Amino acid sequence: MSQLRQLLFKHPAHFCSLGFGSGLAPKAPGTFGTIAGLPLLWGMWELSISVAVPLIVLGFIWGVWCTDKTSKAMGYDDPGAIVWDEIIGVLVAGLPLMFFEIPMSSRLQLICLLVVFGLFRLFDIAKPFPVSWADRRYHGGFGIMLDDLLAGVLASLAFTLFLFFL
Numbered sequence: 265m266s267q268l269r270q271l272l273f274k275h276p277a278h279f280c281s282l283g284f285g286s287g288l289a290p291k292a293p294g295t296f297g298t299i300a301g302l303p304l305l306w307g308m309w310e311l312s313i314s315v316a317v318p319l320i321v322l323g324f325i326w327g328v329w330c331t332d333k334t335s336k337a338m339g340y341d342d343p344g345a346i347v348w349d350e351i352i353g354v355l356v357a358g359l360p361l362m363f364f365e366i367p368m369s370s371r372l373q374l375i376c377l378l379v380v381f382g383l384f385r386l387f388d389i390a391k392p393f394p395v396s397w398a399d400r401r402y403h404g405g406f407g408i409m410l411d412d413l414l415a416g417v418l419a420s421l422a423f424t425l426f427l428f429f430l
Contacts, residue, residue: 268345271337277330278337283347297347298385301354302377306368308355313362320359323352324409332405342408349412350388356416357384360424372430379426383419388412 268288271278279285286300287293308316327348334346358380360366366376391399391411395418399411 268338271334274337275333277333280326281330281334281346281348283351287345287347293344293347294350294388295385297350298354298381298388300347301351302381304351305355305358305361305380306377308358309361309366309368311362313359316355316359316362320352320355323348323355324413327352327409328405330405331408335405335408341403346408349409350384352409353388353412353416353419354380354384356413357419357423359420360427364424364427366427376423380419380423383422383426384416387415387418387422391415392418 268282272282272285272288273279282288283293283297283300286296289296308319311319331346331348335341335343338345358377361376361380366372387395388411395411395414398407398414401407402410
């Protein structure tokens with residue numbers, strides 16, 4: 265753990281890859297990384313979809329580079345402590361919040377955040393197709409990021425269904 269703490273501040277790529285420190289959680293770092301993404305999602309809530317999507321794409325591209333750098337520094341292909349992929353995944357899962365322009369002041373705000381969180385974690389952990397396929401097929405920074413991006417897409421679709429049934 266102390267080696268990870270030292271790595272955290274060694275380079276900005278490591279700081280982001282390790283989810284600003286949330287990936288250092290001794291148990292369930294992916295869950296803590298997803299929680300670290302929720303304030304970013306909340307901050308993006310008021311953005312238009314035409315602004316949010318490019319920001320997420322840039323975050324994905326940045327993530328490919330920084331997670332690859334951090335995984336090489338750690339000596340593992342996809343270490344659990346790397347959680348930038350969870351952060352981007354939960355942002356993707358929350359895109360319907362912006363697309364359907366759900367007001368932040370609505371009483372559904374907390375419920376929506378919890379549902380997005382739960383759906384993303386479900387698809388990230390269960391790894392249904394195509395998440396499992398990407399997890400096996402791709403490695404390095406791109407592989408680290410891709411499976412969580414796909415889990416975010418599936419969670420986004422499921423969340424859209426949830427919104428239609430409200």
